[in-house]
Amino acid sequence: MSVEANKTIVRGYVDAILVKRDFSKFNEFTAPGFYIDRSAVPEAIKGENALHSQMDMLYGAFPDLDLQIVDLVAEGDKVVVRFAAPGTHKNTFAGIEATGKTATWKGIVMYHVLDGKITEAWANWDDYGLLEQLR
Amino acid sequence: MNQLQQNKSTIIRFFECFSNDANLEFEENWIHKDVQFILSFAHVDGLTQVRNLIQKERSVFENLKYTIIDSGLVLEEFSGAAFWLMTGKQVVSWNGIPATCNEINVSGASLFSFDVDGKIKEIRIQIDLLSLMSQINGITKLYNF
Numbered sequence: 001m002s003v004e005a006n007k008t009i010v011r012g013y014v015d016a017i018l019v020k021r022d023f024s025k026f027n028e029f030t031a032p033g034f035y036i037d038r039s040a041v042p043e044a045i046k047g048e049n050a051l052h053s054q055m056d057m058l059y060g061a062f063p064d065l066d067l068q069i070v071d072l073v074a075e076g077d078k079v080v081v082r083f084a085a086p087g088t089h090k091n092t093f094a095g096i097e098a099t100g101k102t103a104t105w106k107g108i109v110m111y112h113v114l115d116g117k118i119t120e121a122w123a124n125w126d127d128y129g130l131l132e133q134l135r
Numbered sequence: 136m137n138q139l140q141q142n143k144s145t146i147i148r149f150f151e152c153f154s155n156d157a158n159l160e161f162e163e164n165w166i167h168k169d170v171q172f173i174l175s176f177a178h179v180d181g182l183t184q185v186r187n188l189i190q191k192e193r194s195v196f197e198n199l200k201y202t203i204i205d206s207g208l209v210l211e212e213f214s215g216a217a218f219w220l221m222t223g224k225q226v227v228s229w230n231g232i233p234a235t236c237n238e239i240n241v242s243g244a245s246l247f248s249f250d251v252d253g254k255i256k257e258i259r260i261q262i263d264l265l266s267l268m269s270q271i272n273g274i275t276k277l278y279n280f
Contacts, residue, residue, distance in 0.1 A: 039242040039263040071246055071259075073216045075139075075209045080216035082246050082259065106175060108244035108261040110209065110218060122218060124244040128264035129175040 003074045006113040010079040011069065013111070013118055019067050021059070023052050031117035036109075038123045062087030062103075079111045083125075089134055094127075096134050103133035139210045141253050146208065146217050149247075149255060150201040155193050159186050167254045174260045176230075196223030196239065204242075215247040221262070225271050232273040241267045 001009075013029035016022050026048045036045040045051050059065055065087035073080045086104040089096075107125035111118050136144070145165045151157050161182060172179035172188065179188050193199050200222050207218035221241045226234050243262035250256045268274055 040265045071214075073209050073211050073214045073246065075211060078206070078209045080209045080244075080246070082261075106261065108216070108246060108259075110207075110216065110244070122244075124218070124242060124261045124263060126175045126261060126264065128268060131265075132176075 001077075001113065001116055003076065005116070006077065006079050007072060007074050009113055009116060009118065010072075010074075010081060010111045014067070014069060014081065017051070018055065021052075021055055023048055026051075029118055031114065031119045034118060034120065036121040036123050038125065040125065040127045058093075061089060061091045061093035061098075062105075063090055064088050065105075077113050079113060081109050081111070083107045083109065093134070094131060096131070099134050101134055103130055105130045138212050138253065142210050142212075142215050142247070142249055143208060145249070145253065145255060146210075146215050146247055147203065149258070150203060150217070150219065153189055153192060153199050153201050155197075155199060159189060161186070163254070165254055167250060167256045170255055171257045172260070173258065174262070175264070195225060195227045195229045196221075197226045199223040213249050213251075215249070216244065217247070218242070218244045229271065230268070230273065232268070232271050235271045237271050239267060239270045241270070 009029060016025040017029060034047065038045060045054055065085055067083060067085040069081050070084045071082035084104055084106050086102060088102050089099045091098050105125060107123060109121050109123040112120045148165060152159060166182060168182045170182055170185055172185045179185055202220045203217050204220060209216040221243060224236060224238050226236060228234055241263050243260060246259045247255055248257040
């Protein structure tokens with residue numbers, strides 16, 4: 001697959017799975033064994049159900065979360081995305097009750113794409129910065 | 136050396152500057168004098184301020200070192216990404232947390248933008264501050280609203 005094709009796959013994954021949360025398309029974009037290694041979380045997010053739970057939790061706390069790709073760099077089978085995700089804190093998040101504040105969660109994620117499917121992601125999200133904005 | 140190789144070399148060189156024994160007299164042939172260094176908690180404007188920030192980090196964290204992880208470099212003609220590990224020992228107060236002398240091991244990622252001459256013009260840094268704060272006993276502060 002070309003670098004441009006890999007970028008298209010990652011953009012499609014972000015839009016379908018992370019933004020629209022259409023998990024019927026999960027296998028269209030990800031390979032068996034797909035996982036997300038999150039630096040701040042000891043356990044990787046493994047598979048569809050784990051990611052679905054994470055996204056439900058996140059959108060539950062920030063129902064208007066607007067996950068945006070603001071930068072994208074790719075080479076070979078790797079695609080790196082810089083995200084910005086503003087949202088309003090309307091329900092409990094990380095033990096913090098709703099504040100009504102608008103906060104922006106930021107992150108950089110590297111996706112590994114093999115034969116048209118994402119096999120893994122290394123994610124570095126600014127959880128601390130998000131919590132600080134809710135103080 | 137093609138442009139991608141040059142960008143790779145420049146990124147590696149940038150991270151080497153954080154080591155305590157590195158020379159901070161940057162040659163402006165690889166980093167722009169008006170470089171923007173953007174962290175989640177700070178926006179540093181220009182090479183002089185970047186130098187000051189590096190010196191401050193070195194003073195806070197003894198034996199400071201950034202190691203780019205295997206397969207952690209992604210390069211294009213005008214941009215690049217690096218995933219890395221930061222190690223050191225916190226010997227000075229940082230972000231309101233008194234010196235703990237704790238060893239830290241924190242991951243992060245950076246996106247670099249290059250100008251047409253191959254100089255770094257912008258660096259966006261994402262560091263796992265939650266882990267860093269946890270490693271220097273700062274989480275109580277975070278939740279002490």
